[in-house]
Amino acid sequence: MKPLLLSMRPRQWTKNLLVFAGLIFSGRFTDGESVNLALLAFAAFCLVSSAGYLLNDVLDRDSDREHPEKRHRPVASGALSPSTAMIAAAVLLAAGVAVGAAANTVALLALGAYAANQAFYVLAGRAIAIVDVFVIAIGFLIRAVAGAAVLGVFISPWLLLCTLMLALFLGFSKRRHELALQSNSRSSLRGYSISVTDQFIGITAACTVLSYSLYAVQSETAAEHPLLYLTIPFPLFGVFRYLQLVHTEGDGGNPDATLLTDPWIAGTVVAWIAVSLLVMSDVLGSGG
Missing domain, CATH: 1.10.357.140 (UbiA prenyltransferase)
Known part of the structure; x- marks a missing residue:
């Protein structure tokens, strides 16, 4: 079992x-x-x-x-x-x-x-x-x-773009980890190199933060909940922390495990969810 x-x-x-x-x-x-x-x-x-x-x-x-x-x-x-x-x-x-x-x-x-x-x-x-x-x-x-x-319900194109970029960021980080291990178990790795995955990671990391920031300040949801911008620091910190793990500790091979085991990543996600719920329920106020 x-x-x-x-x-x-x-x-x-x-x-x-x-x-x-x-x-x-x-x-x-x-x-x-x-x-x-x-x-x-x-x-x-x-x-x-x-x-x-x-x-x-x-x-x-x-x-x-x-x-x-x-x-x-x-x-x-x-x-x-x-x-x-x-x-x-x-x-x-x-x-x-x-x-x-x-x-x-x-x-x-x-x-x-x-x-x-x-x-x-x-x-x-x-x-x-x-x-x-x-x-x-x-x-x-x-x-x-x-x-x-x-x-x-409607979902903002900015949030969808952020989802796409975050998934690409995590995916290319995983490919980089596999390259570092010099693994031959995945045929697609022949089309990658450390240098090119680093470029992909940098581009998608920036796009992840930018698209979420635009969602938090320019979407219909942001218009209804003006304090949504308060959630921006959390994905920004989370991306920075993940980049740190990828480049200084050789992590990135298992994003799911990192989410559950790295206290900084896990804490950031919990805090982001908590603040998002407070903003969406207007507990923090609706002024802006």
């Missing part, structure tokens, strides 16, 4: 927290029905994404054995058989669809788009440099759009 749970990668469910962006920034986090819909969408994405991870591990089991870290994955190490992993993936996918259907039709459509994106990544996209990271980033966009669409 433990090998199966590890292969489901519950730590990576943190990525699915993006579905709550629409709930938070629409100010509907006090509405019970909206919260329930967001929770159902979150659960559905967790189930479907875990199915994708299992499929990925089965297909990658041979190359993973050559990776200094991935060789410990249950399927690669032999702790979980490929047949068991595939059966579990099918069950998780079916469960995810059922949970999505319990939300609404929009959730099902979003899950379908996400599953198609994941399938493209596993079957083709991951082998092509730059395309591999963009496909992953599109998965993040789908989560953010789904969270808003399920509730029937």
Whole structure:
């Protein structure tokens, strides 16, 4: 049971927290029905994404054995058989669809788009440099759009751009980490170098902060909640801290683990969420 749970990668469910962006920034986090819909969408994405991870591990089991870290994955190490992993993936996918259907039709459509994106990544996209990271980033966009669409609320293009840039930033940081390990387990790495990934990281880091700042001062949400600009320092600090970890401590290979284990990153995320909720509920006032 433990090998199966590890292969489901519950730590990576943190990525699915993006579905709550629409709930938070629409100010509907006090509405019970909206919260329930967001929770159902979150659960559905967790189930479907875990199915994708299992499929990925089965297909990658041979190359993973050559990776200094991935060789410990249950399927690669032999702790979980490929047949068991595939059966579990099918069950998780079916469960995810059922949970999505319990939300609404929009959730099902979003899950379908996400599953198609994941399938493209596993079957083709991951082998092509730059395309591999963009496909992953599109998965993040789908989560953010789904969270808003399920509730029937508008999501700012600036927030979507920020989501895309943040996902690219994290993705290229991960590729840099893999290059530093001199890993040969990913074919797309042949199209990267440390110097080019550093340029990609710098560009996407700047765009992440800029797009969020524009969202916090120029979006419709900012017009309704003028103090939203108070949340800008948190993503700025978070990006700086992550860059520090990537360039001084050789981190960046596992963004999900960093979010949960680095006290500065974790604290920044918690503080950002807290201040965002206060601003969106107008507890801090509406003057400006």
